Amino acid sequence: MSTFDTRAAAALADPILKTAVERTAGTAEAKRALAVAAFPDFDAARTRAAAIKDHVIAHLGAYLEQFEANAVAAGAQVHWAATADEACRIVIDICKASGARTVARSKSMLGEEIGLPHALAQAGIDRIETDLAEHIIQLADERPSHIIWPAMHKTREQVSALFKAKHRTPHEEETIAAMAESARRELRTRMLGADVGISGANFLIADTGAVCTVTNEGNAELSLVPPRVHIVTAGIEKIVPSMGHAVHMLRMLARSATGAALTQYTTFYAGPRRAGDRDGPEQMHIVLVDNGRTKMREEGLADMLRCIRCGACMNHCVVFRQIGGHAYGGTYPGPMGAVLTPALDGLAQSRDLVHACTLNGKCQQVCPVRIPLPTLLKGWREKSWREGLEPTSMRFGLGLWAWVAQRPALYRFGAGLAVRAMRLLGRGGWIERLPLAGGWTRHRAMPKPAARTFMDQYRQERGQ
Structure with a gap:
């Protein structure tokens, strides 16, 4: 793989990328500011959100057991995965046991984290990305560049050219509505005919065993209700104690992510179809994934487990706004990615990321759960120094300055x-x-x- 310096230099030399990123991130920043201004006592709400997450993280085992018991009582099957490979193996085994040839996947950053798209391809299972931006990424054979808007690095003109090259019945008019209709023609029949639906989870409700998904397009509902089997992959930190806590977190998530009071589609799933239900899957599987989260809690990164994946930190980051998401090289870009990637991939492989920050603190100011991102980044820098990972030139230069x-x-x-x-x-x-x-x-x-x-x-x- 190329180095961070190489990727960043290529991004800085790409004027189209800067335009594409600024269009979306700038709009998100402005809309969030309006949403926060209209929210009474937003700072108090942030404090409560952080307290909710801290409480769950401190009592994680108890809440996970409660969630498992209630999910099983609702008819779901719960699986535990310690690593990314184990999570992928569980999902593939469920798909094979169901005789699945096609899966409809709703956008999930955890799926990207564990490498699920590659695992499905290696298993010979056709993957249908139902989210419009993920569909664009799949056609372009690229990775997401943002956790909310995966295709934010592409301009409308680039998407138009991609659809004309890849869609069976591409659009004729150069309008956003025509391009969206082209994607709808391409995806709707395929997602409704999929054998298995796979989603992530924004929240897991401990006292009911329900799973909450949040989308702007309704693609989660269309891809998860019709298939015979519904598989949820979720990080163990997604737990909240009750519906009331989930609603509070949803208010913070929507405003921080898109500047909306509430996302267009917020759905709670509790088990598979029951007698008398008009629709729903025959089976529901929930794969709870650790993949380093327990280790993060034990090694001083518990604050990062508060993250609700809103993307506000990267929308306001002066570095991300210059280089976009792909330059970071990992699953998660921006400030939160600079903290998470060393925990997931190892500090030796990603030490450059922890230095790709001005420590101006803007990310912490906008975080809806008050994650001290600059402090965590400084912690990684100190560890990199202690472990001798900094180059000799850096150590000599700082020694001379000191x-x-x-x-x-x-x-x-x-x-x-x-x-x-x-x-x-x-x-x-x-x-x-x-x-x-x-x-x-x-x-x-x-x-x-x-x-x-x-x-x-x-x-x-x-x-x-």
Whole structure:
């Protein structure tokens, strides 16, 4: 695989990507601001949401047992998976036992995390992605670039060209409505005729054994109710104690993700079809997946298990808005991905991600469950340093800086000299291509420094 630096450089050099990402993320940021402004005591609601998640994480075993008992009582079959491979094996075994040749899959980031699309392909099972954006990703043979809008990196023009190349009856008019109708023609019959439906879960309700899914298109309902078998894959942290707690979390999720008061389709499933029901699957299987979550709780990352996958942190992230999601390389992009990926894939393979952050704190300010993302990222950086994962050049450079910083007079002399030199370079425009600063100036101009150092300005202010 390419390095993060290589992926980021390619993303920064792609002007179309920047346009596509800014269209969606910018709109999401504006809509969230309006939704929050119209929500009385939103900060208090965030505090309550964080408390709900912290309580569940602290008593996770008890709530999981309660959920299992109630789900089984409702007629569902519950399976436990410690790893991604085990989760995929369980799903494939259920599909094979059902004689399934096609599965209709509703959008699920956990499915991406455990590699379920690849597992289905290797098993020879035809996968139908029912979410419009996931359908686009499947046609393009790409990975999602955002957890809410998987195809946000593509422009409308690119999607149009893709549909014309891949759809049996493509659109003729260059309108969004015509493209959506083209996708509907392509997907509707196939999803209704699928043997198995597979979904994720936004929340698992402990006291009823119900599963909650949230979509904007109704694709979950169409792909999970008609098939004979419904399979849910969910992380064990998705548990909430009761329906009341779920409703509170839903209010936070919708506003943070899309800026809406409530998502268009919010559905609760409790077991398979019962006598007298007009529709529903004959079997319902729930696969509860750990895949490192217990380890995260035990090793200081319990705060990250609060995450409800709203995507607000990446919509507001100054780095994500420049490079998009694919540059991060893992299943989860943005600030939450920079914290999760080292836990899932190992710090040695993803240490660059924990440095791909300005630590400005905007992600923490908008998180609906108050996850201290900058603090968690700093924790990864400290661990990377302790374990000797930082390159020699980094360790030498920081060591040299620390040596100078401990000698105030020398530090002030060096800072003053640097400011004067940079201002001289600025007179001839050389500052825009400052030597030894190619990582910055390759994609943006180096700003001219102030006339005086910070310490000079500070002394003057204090004197006044």
